[in-house]
Every structure is written in C-alpha cells, then in structure tokens.
Amino acid sequence: ELNVAAVDPDLSLAVAKNVAKTIQLYGVKSEQLLSTQGDASQVIGPLTEGQRRNVAVVNSLYKLHQSVMKVITNQNSFPAAAEQAVTTALKAVYDLMGSAVQPLLNSVGDSVEAIIITMHQEDFSGSLSSSGKPDVPCSLYMKELQGFIARVMNDYFRHFECFDFVFENTEAIAQRAIELFMRNASLIRPLGEGGKMRLAADFAQMELAVAPLCRRVSDLGKSYRQLRSFRPLLFQTSEHIASSPALGEVIPFSIILQFLFTRAPPELKSPFQRAEWSIARYSQWLDDHPSEKDRLALIRGALEAYVQSVRTREGKEFAPVYPIMVQLLQKAMSTLP
Known part of the structure; x- marks a missing residue:
C-alpha cells in the first residue's frame, strides 16, 4: 500500500498513519500475550512455558520491526512526516521487546551479583605456595559465575532470533558484572601473597566469564579497560x-x-x-x-x-x-x- 500511495504525498501520509496504527495494535496485542508471572523471570531451571511464550512474542515483534524497516528504507519519495509516523510506531515495538526481556535480565543480574559477593567467603589470606603458583587455577565463585553465565546464555537467550538486540541488553550485565567484581576484589581483607596470585588468576578468568554476554569482551569499553588496568596493580x-x-x-x-x-x-x-x-x-x-x-x-x-x-x-x-x-x-x- 505504501508503494501504491507513493505517487501522492497526502495519500502517502494517510496510508503511513494507518500502517502506524496497525503496528501499534500489533504491539498492544503482543503485550497482552506476555507472561509476567514469576516463572517468566526464573533462572534456575529450564525454559518455562511463560518464558517460551515471551521468546515467541519477542521474536515475532522483531520480525515485524525488521520487515517494516526494510519497506521504509526502500521507499524513494517518502514524505518525512509519513516516515516519522511509522518509525515512531516501530520504536514502541522495540521498546516493548526491551520491557519483555527486562524481568529475565534483572534476574540474571541479581544472580551474578549474588555469586560475585560470595568471593568474601573464600580465604585470600594465604602466603605463596612453594611452587610460586596458586593452588587452583581460579576461585570457586569464579567457576560458579562462568558456569552460570554460560548456562543462562544457552538455556534462555539462545532462543531469541534478534542477536543484536540480545547483546545490546546482555552487554550491560557484563559491564555491571565487571564493576561488581572489581568493587568486591578491592575489598578483600586480609589479602596474602598467595591470595593475590589467585585473585590475579580470577581477573583473567573474569574475561572468560563475561565473554558469552557480548560479541567481543573489548566491546565493553571502559569496564574492560578497568579490568585490564587493575590486575597489575595487585602486585605493585x-x-x-x-x-x-x-x-x-x-x-x-x-x-x-x-x-x-x-x-x-x-x-x-x-x-x-x-x-x-x-x-x-x-x-x-x-x-x-x-x-x-x-x-x-x-x-x-x-x-x-x-x-x-x-x-x-x-x-x-x-x-x-x-x-x-x-x-x-x-x-x-x-x-x-
């Protein structure tokens, strides 16, 4: 219809407004389908029925968003007001995708924080072992964090077809995880020479832990630079x-x-x-x-x-x-x- 209406600016605008209304209606109906119960944000077991439904809704919103964007970008003489009407409706669709995954993201973020803070239950006061190497390649909390993030990405986020959208959201979790890791690592008392070695190993392992949450760990910008800069200070x-x-x-x-x-x-x-x-x-x-x-x-x-x-x-x-x-x-x- 937009193609046919392209001959007349007024007609284009009228059709575009109808398109925008249709997109809005699709958004409203999709929102009604979303599961907001507790099982929609659980991160303990496999995908629940509610989570499956939310994934399906987000995937369909994403398909609509991509397809309409394609139509708009292929319009040659599209009046600015008409384009504005459709892109505003599309932005609402994108925002709805965001609010649909937010409860799950919050749960993942909370769990990551809960795991990181358990580093204070471990003993970093020890001196260096005779070999000069830490006794374990990394701490228990770090193993748990790596396992949790890998599982969450595999069990929940892998089912979303909109990878860019997922990474946009999970990168924020990775940045927050690094911030919390550095915050807690800087609070460990007492910290012995052996503890420093193990903590340095944890710094290296932290990059592996957050890797599934982003395309490249270096994309995390300032958080990544902080992680890299802090590690050598442990021994200075x-x-x-x-x-x-x-x-x-x-x-x-x-x-x-x-x-x-x-x-x-x-x-x-x-x-x-x-x-x-x-x-x-x-x-x-x-x-x-x-x-x-x-x-x-x-x-x-x-x-x-x-x-x-x-x-x-x-x-x-x-x-x-x-x-x-x-x-x-x-x-x-x-x-x-």
Whole structure:
C-alpha cells in the first residue's frame, strides 16, 4: 500500500498513519500475550512455558520491526512526516521487546551479583605456595559465575532470533558484572601473597566469564579497560599504585583507595568496617551514591577515624600506607568538578 500511495504525498501520509496504527495494535496485542508471572523471570531451571511464550512474542515483534524497516528504507519519495509516523510506531515495538526481556535480565543480574559477593567467603589470606603458583587455577565463585553465565546464555537467550538486540541488553550485565567484581576484589581483607596470585588468576578468568554476554569482551569499553588496568596493580607497591597513570583516567580513585585499605593494619578500618556494615550493605550504598565526591567523603571519614584512634592510644606513628592514602585522597579531591 505504501508503494501504491507513493505517487501522492497526502495519500502517502494517510496510508503511513494507518500502517502506524496497525503496528501499534500489533504491539498492544503482543503485550497482552506476555507472561509476567514469576516463572517468566526464573533462572534456575529450564525454559518455562511463560518464558517460551515471551521468546515467541519477542521474536515475532522483531520480525515485524525488521520487515517494516526494510519497506521504509526502500521507499524513494517518502514524505518525512509519513516516515516519522511509522518509525515512531516501530520504536514502541522495540521498546516493548526491551520491557519483555527486562524481568529475565534483572534476574540474571541479581544472580551474578549474588555469586560475585560470595568471593568474601573464600580465604585470600594465604602466603605463596612453594611452587610460586596458586593452588587452583581460579576461585570457586569464579567457576560458579562462568558456569552460570554460560548456562543462562544457552538455556534462555539462545532462543531469541534478534542477536543484536540480545547483546545490546546482555552487554550491560557484563559491564555491571565487571564493576561488581572489581568493587568486591578491592575489598578483600586480609589479602596474602598467595591470595593475590589467585585473585590475579580470577581477573583473567573474569574475561572468560563475561565473554558469552557480548560479541567481543573489548566491546565493553571502559569496564574492560578497568579490568585490564587493575590486575597489575595487585602486585605493585603502594607508592607505585598511587602514581599509576591509570588512576582517575581509567580506574576511579575511590576503588584504588578502597584497595589500599587492604594493605593497612586492622586498626585502619575500611569504610564499611568503620560503619559496621556488611559488604552487601556497603555495595548497596555505593550503588546509591555513584558520585565520586560522596565515595571519597566516606573514605576520608575512615582515615580521620584512624588518626583519632592512634591519638587516643597515644601511638607514635601511623601505618606506612596512611600518608600515601592521604596524598592520593587530596589528589582525587582536587580533580573533582
């Protein structure tokens, strides 16, 4: 009909508006078919009936979207208003595909977070074994994370025909997974030499873990660069870390300061220890306070509390890492807008 109407701009617009209405109606009907029950977002067992139906709905919306896009791009003399009417309706279809998979994506994201936080149940305090190599190629939580992501991609996302659309959504999970991994890795206390070796192995394995969620891990941009830049810092002296060019540019100052707490004696408490929070609660606080300014203020509070405690017990000197952290904090504060 659009082809036939192409001879007259007014007719083109009238037909395009009808096309847009039809697409909208298709969207409304599709939305009614979607399963929103709990089984639509489960990630424990095989595909449920509701999940199968949602996959079928998303696939059909995708086919409609692609086919209509093809028709529009092949129109030669298509009035701008007519094209606008159809593309607006198509955008609503794409948005509906997004909201249809969102509950499943949320479940996957929550599970990934729950697995990563279990790294604190493992012991990273050990010294190097005689061979100088870690006893295991990677930690238990990392094995579990790799298995979970591979299974989820195979059991659920493989059935979607719209690969680009799936990766657009799962790449965000990969970025978030890297962010959480680095956040939790920087909080491990105590961290022995053997623990550092194992954590370094986990950094390498993390790239393999998130690989199924994206076309190429390097597509993850900043998250990928952070992962790559942080790993060598595990073995550097605190002075070297403080002067690393990656700071501020690639890795936020707050993460590095958090990591330097792990090199301090127990009385220099990490911000979450000083607040008497669990790591999960601290992680939630960081999510609620994405600004570097808030995070640095919390870290400054922990450093000030340490100074107070040393004075109270009339200590003569501070931990060697303390002046480095203070300098780094001042440097970080000076870069804030």
